[in-house]
Amino acid sequence: MKALAVLGTSSGAGKTWMATALCAWLRREGVRVAPFKAQNMSNNASVTPDGGEIARAQVVQAEACGLTPCVEMNPILLKPSGPMGSQVVLLGRAQPHQSGRDYYRDFERNWALVRDVLEGWKSRCDVLVLEGAGSPVELNLMDRDLVNLRPIRQLDGRWLLVGDIDRGGIYAQLAGTWNLLPAEDRARGLGAIVNRFRGDIGLFPNPADWLAPHASGLPVLGTVPFRPDLQPEEEDGLRAEDEDRGEGDTIAWVRLPHAANLSDCQPWWDDAGVRTRWTADPAVLGSARAIILPGTKNTLADLRWLRARGLDRAILAAAERGTLVIGVCGGYQLLGERLSDPSGVAGDVGDEPGLGLLPVRTEFRAPKIVRPVMAQCDGERWCAYEIHMGRTASTAEIEPLHIVEENGQPRAEGVRRGRVWGTYLHGWFESPRLRAKVAQAAGLVAHRPAARLWGEKRQDVYRAMADHIAEHLDLAPVRRYLGL
CATH class of the missing domain: 3.40.50.880 (Class I glutamine amidotransferase (GATase) domain)
Known part of the structure; x- marks a missing residue:
């Protein structure tokens, strides 16, 4: 089994979207692919057929892979509840609330759980698409981060780095993350992706040339234009433009x-x-x-x-x-x-x-x-x-x-x-x-409902997402690593 991780320069950079698109693309390429996120913090949850609770994002990614969702796709789910901390869900089962401090005290136990689940995936798929969380270079948290670099190291995997040009500072995002990564982890990088470009893409030529002097060894695989019609679901909530939609x-x-x-x-x-x-x-x-x-x-x-x-x-x-x-x-x-x-x-x-x-x-x-x-x-x-x-x-x-x-x-x-x-x-x-x-x-x-169930519409969205990244990204490094 090969492991391909999607890391981000920050929260909200588009890791969930990119991982979903890669799942759909690999499925179309005939690959037995499955999604995985070691730890997700989200109140947008769903239910597996056997009654387990996992993040909604991994259910969407399972759909993109053509799979039935299971708790091993998201072994740890944290559901923020307010000042008392978060409800902890382990392998689909709710546990008592924990503060951040108490949760980190259980780090070794939680990592052992994640590690065992990762090992179990080796016989179940050909490619495991790992989704990171936040940034992989939160320096004060790296020794207790079980969702970004540790799973990649455990599986000897490779990563892609997603930056969000829509929030500005794209070169600082990419170069800063690259230069803060340990050398052993930089060696696992396949390239960077400039995500969520809006406007005339012709006005943003050759980002790799501008980045190269500041992040030597980090190729840019392409720039992905933002498509509002290709947003199956949001992991963390609603984008600002989704707060008020439609007419009538x-x-x-x-x-x-x-x-x-x-x-x-x-x-x-x-x-x-x-x-x-x-x-x-x-x-x-x-x-x-x-x-x-x-x-x-x-x-x-x-x-x-x-x-x-x-x-x-x-x-x-x-x-x-x-x-x-x-x-x-x-x-x-x-x-x-x-x-x-x-x-x-x-x-x-x-x-x-x-x-x-x-x-x-x-x-x-x-x-x-x-x-x-x-x-x-x-x-x-x-x-x-x-x-x-x-x-x-x-x-x-x-x-x-x-x-x-x-x-x-x-x-x-x-x-x-x-x-x-x-x-x-x-x-x-x-x-x-x-x-x-x-x-x-x-x-x-004036209401006129769509012709199909929303779940059926999502399958069209996944296929279009696969087309979108295939058009705008150089996926040759991914193909070489996966042997496609």
Whole structure:
């Protein structure tokens, strides 16, 4: 097995995107390829078919490889929850929260876990695409960094370095990273990639000539223009341009401080006649046709934030006027009558009244519920999933929101009270038929849903990403290393 790593000059340089594109390109080349990220810090998570929890980014990369996602693709997931630190997920199973200091005390144990998983991949694929995190040359962290250089050394792999020209200082990014790398690690480099170029690429000729005097031995493999239509999902959240997308009547998504699984919004971008806005402005909520409260990694903290900003009053007033209000996962919990987390297993400790729009109460306790389900709407079926610490129970007779299938058996899921809906399902909006029903309920008269499921559309995006890097990068060094 060969290992090909995608390192970045910083967080947000485009490592996830580039690793996904390489996975799709290698799959097209007939290579048995799989994705891997030793440690991911993200609240955008997904569920494997066997009920494990991993970062959403590695699920997307598995799709690009044509593989079923598994926990070995992301053995450590850190889910930030606020001042108390992060919930640690090891091989798909949630562990207690840890502070950064406590997590680093377990470094040797965590590295042993990663090392064992890496060794296990040797019999399962021909190429393992490793995604780094942040920068590989955070000098104060290099001795306890288990996601960047250590996995490459463990597998005697090679790396590509991605820099983001969109944020400026591209030559400083590349030269600085190169010169701070230890000599043994520089020797493993195949080249640098200038990512996210916007505008006339003819105005940026020969970057290798400018870089060479400052990073001798680091070739530049090419410049990749930014394509807004080739963004399958964001690992860390939303880009600034994604905060307000589309034209038409507005669906307002509440910008909770600990919002999770922001990709639930993305299928709406494929539709016409609808505007999606992420907002913390009561006035925007007041004028929206629908309000969606997304998932959150710290429900009680975000409930307090809603009240401090006056957003609770705006949501209650909108519901009173008949605006469609939908809560997804943590957002569903917020709409209930009461939330209780006596041990802080899901974030802040507390016991407080919710918004009171749905006749349910939520108590947070272990173990975490992580399960895939089959959603359905008007004959259309698609995969969705649940990830939550909360147990939500009704306080009065309720109308289920819909019927899902779990392990081949139907069951009721969610709650509907008039024009206030709650569901635990992430991926619920992936169905065009479901989005059409939501739009009809919200009065989005100009809404026209896309023709296909969002998951099917992503496969087209992966293929186009492979075409894009093949057009703009010199991949000969990669071919030589992999023997293609």
